[in-house]
Amino acid sequence: MNLDHTLELLRQGKHIPEETVYSLCLELQELxxxxxxxxxVDTPVTICGDIHxxxxxxxxxxxxSGGVEKTRYIFLGDFVDRGFYSLESFLLLLCYKLRYPDRITLIRGNHETRQITKVYGFYDEVLRKYGNCNVWRYCCEVFDYLSLGAIIxxxxxxxxxxxxxxxxxxxAIRGIDRKQEVPHEGPMCxxxxSDPDDVETWSLSPRGAGFLFGKNEVDKFLHGNDIELIARAHQLVMxxxxxxxxxxxxxxWSAPNYCYRCGNIAAVLEIDDQLQRNYTIFEAVQPQDGVGNAIIPTKKPQMDYFL
Amino acid sequence: MHELFSPVRSLYDEYMARVRSRSRRLYGQIDSRVRQSVPVMNLGTYLRTVAIDVALLQFIERAGPDTPVQVVNLGSGSDLRMVQYLSVFPQIVKFLDVDFEEAVAFKGQVIDTTTQLKQIVEQYTREGRYELLSIDLCDVQHAMELLTTHTRTDVATVFITECLLCYIPQRESQLLIDSIQGAYSTGTPGGNLWVSYDPIGGSAPNDRFGKIIERKLAHVQEPRLAHSARLQLKGDVRSSVAKAIDHCNVVIRDMWQFLQEKVTDEEKKRVAALQFLDELEELKVMQTHYVILSAQW
Known part of the structure; x- marks a missing residue:
């Protein structure tokens, strides 16, 4: 596999042969x-949210944010689903991880599972692009090896x-056997x-998985582990x-104009050597023809939410 | 509410099958939405439908079984709600579906090619309880002449507008509301109700999803409608409709509030079990940009 050539193809959103994906996924699992x-992870580092x-x-x-040649990154998961280039986005990150293993940390999101990707687009995308689901299976194998968290x-x-x-x-997180499909309950799930919310104590999540937690739980976790901050993604922030x-x-949150229709801006968080926080915000790539979204490969406009 | 829905699936299927044979383009638009089956869209459609039904049912219940009621669905499109309501509530003496001439002609032609649905509609039409009427609601004077001719102004009446007022120029929509309020008197037993479902937003500086709605409206094929819709949004439909329907008991909820406050936990669980929904934040952004308004007079 020629990594540079594959990276160039991925940056252009072009097709990657099935055998190349297989090799890439195998190498990533070993890594x-x-x-x-x-x-x-050491500072300075840039924390990125959902990519989708x-x-x-x-x-x-x-x-x-500087590019992977100059900057260390943590990606907080949800690389796939919803957008039209889940495969290319995920493979690009895998290639970077292979090329610069110390500069990219990939954390598993709730969408990096077989069950969720079958519902929210990644599975269908692979079927559309390859005519079979082999590439989806290779990627799902990699999902099982992704870290559950990082500490800066x-x-x-x-x-x-x-x-x-x-x-x-x-x-307690270090003791989890992570190499599995995400369970429906328990600490890994x-x-x-889970989501932060204005709640007094652990509460049921409306998502049907995980919990809502409040300031009390956060303060206790910060104090108990002698840490200053919990950085997480998972929720759209306009x-x-x-x-x-x-x-x-x-x-x-790092997916601007989420689903090509939400209108939100995106951000990444840079943590410097003094643990100071510096946010960089950015907007979505603009449609090229002013009407339809030229970056959408199906040439059909994304479904508008206008009832 | 359950009895409203139990017998109608086959009628809707029949209607859709006939839409397909008459207009592949229209059928394709509807079918692609159904097939894509995006959970936030489905839940939005569900909330819109339920919100209208809740308002309508509460009104009918409050009026009581012995009080005659009329329902006027302004901009009814392909809505077949009349079949459900006329079969369940004998006190509904008239259900009037109103839309542009083309929309009414299309709906009439489609119903005409059905079997089961046609029989039902013909029966209600014969009884004088159902009518499909073409009216250009932007021509308010003519619209009022037709409305008052085809309904009684001394009977408790519900007016439904679903995503309609945002398409009517501000001046005409105000005139339409004032005229209806004036013509349908307050003295009727049961009173009158206006139920409106509308988009809001676009006026606040950081209302990014509101801006998206505005942009979509700008691409509405009819430029006049797009322009007025943008104006409405700038003025925020939430306040403009509330102001327009003045001196009434007005209740407005955005659809997120409606979901939180009016849909029971049991029903939420039932709906959640139908289709897995992960995108709660997206749902909230969208639903806070639509409102359900009930104005009683």
């Missing part, structure tokens, strides 16, 4: 199997969703599905990022 459930298959916006993200300078905990009533310490609980938690 990821050696990573801990909670990866250690918006390849052109992912390219903008790299452009606006032992002070900032990164996770896709949030906290779990079954997890008081980072060591909660880390990928302004790109949102700090909560006196700055103890931040949601970062």
């Amino acid at each position: 990821l199997i050696n990573e801990a459930n909670v990866s250690y 298959g918006q390849l052109h916006d992912l390219l903008t993200l790299f452009e606006k 300078n032992n002070k900032i905990f990164c996770v896709h969703g949030g906290l779990s009533p079954d997890v008081d310490t980072l060591d 909660d880390l990928l599905w 302004e790109g990022y949102k700090e909560m609980f006196d700055g103890g938690l931040v949601t970062v």
Whole structure:
């Protein structure tokens, strides 16, 4: 596999042969199997939220935030589903991970599962592009090896969703057997599905998986693990990022104009050596013809929500 | 509410099959939406339908079984709600579906080619309980002449407007509301009700999804309608409709509020079990940009 050639094809959104995807996924599994459930990452680092298959916006993200040649990145998961280029987005990140293993940390999101990708677009996208689901299966194998979280300078905990009533310490996360499909309940599920909210204590999540947690739970987790911040993604934020609980938690969202119809802006969070936070916001790639969205490969306009 | 829905699936299927044979283009538009089956869209459609039904049912219930009621669906399109309501509520003495001439002609032709639905519609038409009427609602004077000719102004009446007022120029929509309010008197037993479902937003500086709605409206094929729709949104339909339907008992909820406050936990669970929905934030953004308004006089 010629990695540079594959990267160039991916940046252009072009077709990648099935055998290349197979090799890439196999190599990634070998790389990821050696990573801990909670990866250690040094500053400076840029934290990125959901991508959801918006390849052109992912390219903008790299452009606006320095690029992988110069910058260290943590991606908080949800690389696939919803957008039209889930495969290319995910493979681009895998290629970067292979090329620069210390500069890219990939955390698993709740969409990196077989069950969810069958409903929300990635499975269909692969079927459309290859006529069979082999490539989807290869990617799902990689999903099972992705980390569950990351810790920056032992002070900032990164996770896709949030906290779990079954997890008081980072060591508890380290003890999870992560190499599996995301279960419907339990700590691994909660880390990928939970949301912060204005609640007194653990509450049922309207999503049907994970929990809602409030300031009390966040303060307890921060204090108990001697950390300053929980950085997570998972929820659309129209302004790109949102700090909560006196700055103890931040949601970062990196898919601008989500689903090509929400109108939101996106953000990434740069953490410098002094653990200072610096947000970079960016807009979606504009449609090229002013009417339809020329980056949508089906040549059909994305379904508008206008009832 | 359940009895409204149990017998009608086959009627809707029959109607859609006939739409297909008459207009592949229209059928394709509807069918592609159904096939894509995006959970936020389906839930939005569900909420819109339920919100109208809740308002309508509450009105009928409050009026009581012995009070005659009329329903006037302005801009009814292909809505077949009349079949359900006329079969369940004998106190509905008239159900009037109103739309542009082309829309009315199309609906009439489609119904004409059905079997089961045609029989039902013909029966209600013979009884004088159902009528499909073409009216250009932008021509308010003529519209009022027709409305008052084809309905009684001394009977408790519900007016339904679903995504209609945003397409009518501000001056005409105000005139239409004032005229209807004036013509259908307050003294009727049961009173009168206006139920309106409309988009809102676009006026606040950081209302990004509102801007998206505005942009979509700008591409409405009829330029006059697109322009007025944009004007309506700028003025925020939430306030303009409320102001227009003045001196009434007006209740407005955005559809997110409606989901939270009016849909029971049990019903939420039932709906959640039908289709997995992960995108709660997207749903909230969308539903806070639509309102259901009930104005009683």
